[in-house]
């Protein structure tokens with residue numbers, strides 16, 4: 258793999274919405290995740306980049322080519338490495354206030370240095386350190402980005418992490434980050450299931466209250482419909498019933514369970 262252009266898959270999904278995809282399983286299959294979806298929303302004056310991916314190859318040149326003369330705003334759906342990897346390429350980013358400190362420091366990725374994939378060499382070249390952005394700005398529930406012709410609203414949806422956010426455009430595109438996606442869902446401890454269940458309920462209510470059309474998750478398939486949230490809510494409620502089937506995963510330091518719709522990492 259030689260360059261950014263070879264690595265990132267760029268898809269024009271709508272005239273104002275681009276998807277930039279990368280393969281997490283090509284970096285390390287032990288995360289049980291195939292795709293990272295980075296989204297780029299284009300307004301008349303500004304563009305909003307939702308997440309910066311794993312930081313394996315330069316992302317900014319790819320983004321710059323799409324946005325033209327628009328001013329770029331960068332947001333992290335939460336602080337995990339696969340959503341903030343390229344933060345260091347951008348002078349400032351936005352993240353929920355509760356995770357601001359977590360993205361203000363370099364991130365040590367040496368715990369995956371024994372990945373079976375050759376791409377780990379890209380991290381080795383960086384001494385396994387992902388650089389932070391110089392400035393991290395705080396977001397909170399109800400904040401709004403006005404991109405010119407498109408507004409994007411912030412919803413605090415904790416559970417996957419304490420400061421996980423979801424974003425909703427006034428055109429009805431709902432970006433759920435890692436709060437809801439198909440594939441392997443990383444959940445909090447059992448005693449905190451109510452936190453993520455409340456967040457999923459909150460997103461489901463948006464389908465009644467707002468004009469939500471489609472869901473754009475940060476991993477795996479997109480766009481998906483409301484049934485993702487319904488299936489996930491149901492699945493988490495029922496984890497208790499399949500708890501006996503769990504297996505321990507040493508690398509993730511967690512239990513792994515599965516039903517017909519999801520894999521759950523608890």
Ligand SMILES: [Zn+2]
Nearest residue numbers: 337339340435
């Ligand atoms: Zn993730």
